Amino acid sequence: MPVYREQAIVLGHHDLSGADRIIIFLTEGRGKVKAVAKGARRPKSRFAGCVEPLSLVEMGYFTQPQRTTLARLNHSELIEAFSSLRDDYDRLLRGFYVVELADVLLKEGVAVPACFEHVAGALRALDEGGDGDLVRWGCAWRLLAALGYKPNLSACVVCKGEKTLETFNPGLGGCLCPGCRTPDRDGLPLSAGAIDHLRLLWELSWQDVGHMKPSGSIRAEVGRAVELYLNQHLDRRLKSAELLVDA
Amino acid sequence: MTRRPQSLTTLIAYLKKLPGIGERTAERLAFWLLKAPEDDVVGLAGAIAHIKEAIRFCPECGGLTEEVPCAFCSDPKRDASVVCVVEAPDDLYAIERTGVFNGHYHVLQGVIAPLDGIGPEDLHIGPLEERCRSGRVREVILATSPTTEGEATALYLARRLEPLGVGVTRIARGVPMGGDIQYADKMTLGKAIEGRTALRKTKEDREGARDVGER
Numbered sequence: 001m002p003v004y005r006e007q008a009i010v011l012g013h014h015d016l017s018g019a020d021r022i023i024i025f026l027t028e029g030r031g032k033v034k035a036v037a038k039g040a041r042r043p044k045s046r047f048a049g050c051v052e053p054l055s056l057v058e059m060g061y062f063t064q065p066q067r068t069t070l071a072r073l074n075h076s077e078l079i080e081a082f083s084s085l086r087d088d089y090d091r092l093l094r095g096f097y098v099v100e101l102a103d104v105l106l107k108e109g110v111a112v113p114a115c116f117e118h119v120a121g122a123l124r125a126l127d128e129g130g131d132g133d134l135v136r137w138g139c140a141w142r143l144l145a146a147l148g149y150k151p152n153l154s155a156c157v158v159c160k161g162e163k164t165l166e167t168f169n170p171g172l173g174g175c176l177c178p179g180c181r182t183p184d185r186d187g188l189p190l191s192a193g194a195i196d197h198l199r200l201l202w203e204l205s206w207q208d209v210g211h212m213k214p215s216g217s218i219r220a221e222v223g224r225a226v227e228l229y230l231n232q233h234l235d236r237r238l239k240s241a242e243l244l245v246d247a
Numbered sequence: 248m249t250r251r252p253q254s255l256t257t258l259i260a261y262l263k264k265l266p267g268i269g270e271r272t273a274e275r276l277a278f279w280l281l282k283a284p285e286d287d288v289v290g291l292a293g294a295i296a297h298i299k300e301a302i303r304f305c306p307e308c309g310g311l312t313e314e315v316p317c318a319f320c321s322d323p324k325r326d327a328s329v330v331c332v333v334e335a336p337d338d339l340y341a342i343e344r345t346g347v348f349n350g351h352y353h354v355l356q357g358v359i360a361p362l363d364g365i366g367p368e369d370l371h372i373g374p375l376e377e378r379c380r381s382g383r384v385r386e387v388i389l390a391t392s393p394t395t396e397g398e399a400t401a402l403y404l405a406r407r408l409e410p411l412g413v414g415v416t417r418i419a420r421g422v423p424m425g426g427d428i429q430y431a432d433k434m435t436l437g438k439a440i441e442g443r444t445a446l447r448k449t450k451e452d453r454e455g456a457r458d459v460g461e462r
Contacts, residue, residue: 012362017267043423049432053362053395081434086395089402096361096399103362239364 001062004030004071007079008059009119010051011103015041023051023073025059026102026119031111035061035071050076054085054095054123069108082127094132096240098122098139104234105143114146121206130210133219137226138201138209145202149173149233153195156180165195168225170232188228194221201226255281307378309354309371311336319352326350328385330378332404334358334392342390350388353378358391358400367403375404379411386414393420393438419444 008025011032015021021040026032040047050057051073060075085091102119106112122139126132144150152174155162165175169187175195176187190198197214201222204212214222231237251259255277262273280288304310305317312318319325319339329350333339339352355370378384387408391397405415421439422431431439 044426046430049393049435052434055434078433081437083434083437086398087402089399089406092395092399092402093361096395100362240361242364243359243361243366 001064003060003062005058005060005075006030007116008033008057009099009102009116009123010053010055010057011099012053013040013051019045021047021051022070023047024103025051025057026106026116027059027111028113028116029111030109031115032103032106032108033059033061033071034069034108035059035073037073037076040073047073047076050078052081053099054082054092056080056082056120056123080124082123084129085123085127091126091129091132093240093243094136095123095126097136097238097244098126100238100240101136101140101143101230104236104238105147112146115143118142118146125206125210128207128210130207131212133223134201134212134214135206135210137223138206140226140230141198141201144229144233149229150202151175151229153199158185164192166190168195168228170229188221188225190221190225191218193218194225197222198225304354304356307374308352309356309374310339310352324349327383329388330375330384330386331388331390332375333390334397334400338390338392353387355391355400358394358396359403360396361399367407370400372404372407376407376411379408379413384413386416388416388418390418 004027006027006029008027011024011026013021013023016036019039019041021037022034023037023040024032024034037045037047037051039045040051042048056079058075058077058079059073061071061073063071082095085095098119102115106115118139122135125135151168151170153165155174156165156177156179157169157172157174158176158180161177161179163177163179166178166189167176167181167187168174168190169176169185172185172187175190176185181187193214197212197218200212201209258277258280259270259273262268262276263270268276280291301313302311303313303315305312305315305320307316307320310317310319314321326349330353331342331348331350332353332355333342334355334357336354339354342348342352353371353375355372357365357370359365359367359370375387379387387404389401389404391400401417408415419442420435421442422428422435428436
């Protein structure tokens, strides 16, 4: 019966019968894991307060492959609660977006260590007061890149020329130059500034991503490009994204 | 293949739909019902059928009631200027059992849960705003659970209600009675320190929550 002990970010939970709960968390070494936390809904449970979504926790769990695909949680200790993030409704909604994104994009049991770092970095940037939308777009952009879907922003995806790039085509996975744009092969118009900012979302530290100051038009272009590219790779719209529209 | 009578199979299938009831427990319950006195079984069936007809939501507070308005909203001895907001009717009865709250309630019928796609428009928030606008309410106590979703709901409600001129307070969070501090997690203990109160309470301290409504 393999027993594991590692840092994890809690992505969500589902209530089971009684006071039990299924906790979904992201680890660096084993990817996304689903585990049963017995009695987690009771106020005096050893798991109470340690398995809340958007927390960085040290998880101790074991698996019983011959019996069930669900792991069983036997220890959890809070490392970071991201308390400032929890005191602001707008940032909290963006935190939910980040963890839902990780939950939807990542498969159970497939470890991509960079993804753990990106999710933890995004939550920390939100906690430190970084721009919520830039952080969530940066997280989506980096997760997609880490999973092998990094779009080409440095050369035209058709002719490979490094000329002026002016549109972004999510289906083709990158930018198009004016010569390669045709009515049936078009995309989202992108300014040079927006392309630069999209590159910066990969290159800068999380702290710097949260404090970028793009102009209003560039910000809108960056947001549209990331959302469009994300929708290309997701089979559904994120539930938490619906609430961001109303907030 | 099971050769159970069809009526027994149907009963087991319905019992299995109850929370926490699996196949074996449903079977045990069904066999218990077969052996039970007829009056008890008929009484149980009647009570189940009656509950769906008789129980409805109070249009004012959203709590469960047989009469409109509910017993809490129509009780003249209760303080209508203080409204305690809870997630579900079960929470209302849990607070009522403490015997320390004598105000009115408001049941949200859920919490904002972005991961499940539940937003503010899915909750019973409009009538709460109407109550606050009426001028009768001085203080709203947000008693949603201290979970991430409960906190999100409390933050949202505070943002919506504070501009209406009512005092908005949050129930205290911290170490449960009988709990040992060394076993409390960082977040709980941190909230307990933040929300500390004076040990020897003055009359003003005891009525502190009311002051919030007047500020």
